[in-house]
Amino acid sequence: MESLDNIAMLAPSIEPNFKKKFWKFLSRWYGENGFKYPWRKSPTPYSVLVSEFMLQQTQAETVVPYFLAWMEKFPDWESLAKAQEKEVLRAWEGLGYYSRARNLHRIAVMLYHERKGELPSDPEELMKFPGIGPYTANAVASLAFGRKTPALDGNVIRVMARLMNINQPIHKKETIRTIFQVVDSLMQGEAEASLFNSALMDFGRAVCKPKYPRCFACVLKEMCKAKQPELLPLRTKIEIEEKKEKIAIIREDDRFWLQQANSNQNRYRGLWLFPYFDPDVMEEKAPLFFLRHSFTRYKILLEVCEASWNKERLKMMPIEGQWVKKKEIFSLPLPSPHRKIWLQLLSKDETNKGP
DNA sequence: AATTCGGGGAG
DNA sequence: CTCCCAGAATT
Structure with a gap:
């Protein structure tokens, strides 16, 4: 050998x-056998970088619809640079690894302000941008600029x-x-x-x-x-760790209590979540349903219940989050499991309204 | 060098 | 169920 x-x-x-x-x-x-992906049709540095970010640790077939919708919504660096992070994350919703979306957005802003909207073609230069590592740098250099690397x-x-x-x-x-x-x-x-x-x-x-x-x-x-x-x-x-988490649905007429994921934590940063049930300031009103979801090394059973604020205790303890109108929740970026919770709630509302 | 970061598709 | 995916950043 x-x-x-x-x-x-x-x-x-x-x-x-x-x-x-x-x-x-x-x-x-x-x-005879190569795949015909939409990002291969008329590649530009922008479209190549978008597709490569989406494809990091994500299967190509999963990416296709996201890529198409993204290019409709943000067709070029300028439109992406001018977008709010909220919209950017919303377009990424469901793909996971949300720092990819935040980094892509940051790159757009950097390019738009500092480089006349042009990516460099040199892999070493590309690696200086957030979220571009060895693979992505060389992929962009070759797929977008024809460099033999x-x-x-x-x-x-x-x-x-x-x-x-x-x-x-x-x-x-x-x-x-x-x-x-x-x-x-x-x-x-x-x-x-x-x-x-x-x-x-x-x-x-x-x-x-x-x-x-x-x-x-x-x-x-x-x-x-x-x-x-x-x-x-x-x-x-890898060892799988099983966890149970309890989510509280707190509503007042057509408003729901949501909180934006803590800005100094990486997971779900910038996305909106239904709060975890906190017995110190909440009272459970009724159980709703369970939902399981797993990622990396966790298998999580989500218990969803209806809850209300314990107003006495709430006065002493400021709680993060805010009321969000039902109509606005559609446009907020939610992690996949929370989007599923929301859809469940909606369908229940509909059936209750039935004739 | 090992862990973290999501979510879904395939077998 | 398990494995794995057009990886990168952090610890």
Whole structure:
């Protein structure tokens, strides 16, 4: 088995023949099987950055409708720069990782005021912007500006790790550096940067899949050194933590009590939430329903109840939040579970109104 | 180097 | 149910 060092030393001098063959097979596969995503139709630096932000840790099919709606609402840097954060978060609602939306908005404002609305094309420069890391910087440089630089996402790293039979944890810095050099060398040919990176990512997603790779349909099989079927080092398993949380619905006619997520906390910052039930200042009136939702390592059972303020205690203890009219809740950004709560409440209101 | 940050789709 | 996704920032 080759050591990583050997592969790293080989990288700059991969045989021209190998490079040629690699792209010949891959480009043919891409021509027949590449995905037709809307952000590939007429890419601009803006549309590419929007799509790349949305695609961070989010499956492409999930992103499609969000991307289309976003480009309608915020077609360019200027419209995004002039928007309120509330609108921006509302357009992002349901995608998760909301700091992506806040960072994208910040970038728009920065560009609009400081750079005449133009992104730099150099990956090192791109990395100076909030929310742009190594992958996104190189993706934008290649997909939007045609720079020949490797965009190493999870798919590409997996493909290359198998191709070279790197039996080491693939998230190690040294491993990534090696893969970067190899891909960099592979793409220095006729291949257009945008096509090359897109093809490799699509290929990893569709064929060289994490769990059940379709080796039988692999066009790179003859040059792959992976010892099948042993594939990749397993990831460390994470412990799931189960929690119960109680949400209070406090209403007064057509107004509901909502609070904006604390600005010094990162999760849900800027989004609006129904408050947690707090027995010190609230009284439960009636149970409503349960809702479960899970994310990363948490499995949360949300209990939703109707509640009212305990006015005596409320006087001594200022409570954050404010009354929001029913009609306004539609336009506020809510985390997914809270949006679901809201929709449940609405449908109950409707059925109660029934003839 | 490990954790945090969401949510949904696929198997 | 479990795994994973066109990652980045923070600890």
